[in-house]
Amino acid sequence: MYQLFKPSLHAQxxxxxxxxVRRNKPKxxxxxxxxECGLLGRLRFNHQIALLIGVDLNxxxxxxxxxxxxxxxxDYLQPTFDQLCVQLYQGSVTQKDARFRGFDLVTSIELIEHLRLDDLEPFTNVVFGYMVPQTVIISTPNSEFNPLFPGLSGFRHSDHKFEWTRMEFQSWALNVCSEFGYMVEFTGVGxxxxxxxxxxxFCTQIGVFHRLMVDRVGPMFGDNAENNYPYTLVYSVTYPSLCDDNILRRILVSELLFCAEKLKKEWLEKLTDKLEEVNAVEKDETGGECGEIFWSNCQEPQCHNLHRHVSVALQLLCTCCPKLxxxxxxxxxxxxxxVDDPQIKMNRERSAVILCCLEQGDEEPNDLTDSGYAERSHVEEENWEITC
Structure with missing residues (x-):
């Protein structure tokens, strides 16, 4: 096939x-x-698609x-709430498989010209009469364009069984619409x-078929093929999604610990600045040094010989961290x-996360003393329901 187009006809x-797909958002x-699965490889990045399937005889x-x-x-490092399953099936487009009914979009790109003429009618019945998708996109070569290809004699590909003129393609498409209750728009690329x-x-002619929502008489369901599954599943993969609790928990815990440590650090820095002022005053007044610092119950900083912990309210975390x-x-x-994650320590009320302020090498205390940061930051609980 000669390269006459930029980008290539295949890419167009x-x-x-x-x-x-971007404009109409089929699921x-x-x-x-x-x-070669090239179109599937591009469509998988459209997040509105939940189920993406490819079928081929080979x-x-x-x-x-x-x-x-x-x-x-x-996709694993930054999963989203979008859900996507990709599947590949080996099978003939002239056979009816009950798993393929009711799709939003069926595409058939440069396929029909590879079918024998006696397979064209079964293909039409399968796609429009049995699968009954909302939309069908079919592309095929326009034989009227062939004389523009230097040195081309016969069909564009050795496996093509026929190549239609625009009138032949449109005649077939309008007959399909009449029989199965669709309307069609004709366009093309190249x-x-x-x-x-x-x-x-156009070099490639395209028909975009839209299903009409009207009652009609046709062979749509009268074939007793409800439990027929002739296609063989070759490949199936489900993309990671935050709608999976295990994945959501992993991302959530990581984000929560990051946000909590950040808030703890900011709070301790502010408190340390205040302590330096207090210690300076006490040293001037007593001439001595102050011991280890411990904070509790939102009071002014006091001198204690106890280990230190900071509690950060869940409500505060959600308020300060939009991503969380x-x-x-x-x-x-x-x-x-x-609540059951081993990386997370919480208070008895399960309303705050407890973070240790020990220096590296210090021993972990047996009891967790609340710094009061949770109480100090308390606001009324609220919900933000977002469904998957």
Missing amino acids: RHDFVVDF KVVDLGCG GAKLRKKMHGLAPLSA QAPPGQEQRIG RELSRSLSNLRRLI
Whole structure:
């Protein structure tokens, strides 16, 4: 195939689908004839998609390309509340599989021209009469464009069984709409040279089929294939999501400890500045040195020989740390997720996190004495429910 376009015609076809997905936000998408899985590899980054499936007859090709659809390191390090499952199936697009009914979008990019003419009718029945998606995007070569390719004789690819003119493609598409209750928009990618757009049209012609929400008579469900599953699952992966409590807990605990340590450090720095002023006054008055400092019950700093701890209220953490507030969704949910985590120490009321202020090498005390930071920072509990 000659390179006449920049970006390539292959890339323009994928761009068309990706742009459609961004604008229309389908949640369940299946690509028929996914081949090298290039389109799936791009669609997985559209966060509105929850289920992304590829189907191809060539199982060996799917197994070769499937690992390119695995989650990236960033998906594990910074998971979101978005949920995505990617699956690959080996199967023929002329067979009906009950798992593929009711999708939001079905794509068939440069596929139908590889089908034998006697397979075209079963394909049409499967996609429009059995799967019944809300939208179908079908692309195929426009044979009227072929004379512009230098030295090309016959079809563009040795495996093509036919290549339609614009009129042939539109005639087939309108018959599909009439029989199965769809409407179609005709467009394409790969612009013709200036002045030849009307005469030749796009290099790749595209039909975007939209299902009509009207009653109709047709072969949609009358085939007794409810429990038919001829496709073979080759690959399946679920991307990490914060809707998984185990993943959410790991991220939440890390963020909470970071925020709590930051608040503790800020509070201790302020208190240390105040203590230096007090110690300076006491030294002037008594001529002696003050012992180890301990804070309790929000009183003024006092001299004690006890170990030090700081308690930080959960409510304060959520107020001061927007990311923690977003992750936790509610104060009660935050408490539920962290209460049994071994990295977290909490007060008896489970309303605050206890942090140790010991220097490295000091022994851990048996009792946890509250600094009062939790009480000092108390505000009325509230919820921020955010569903997955």
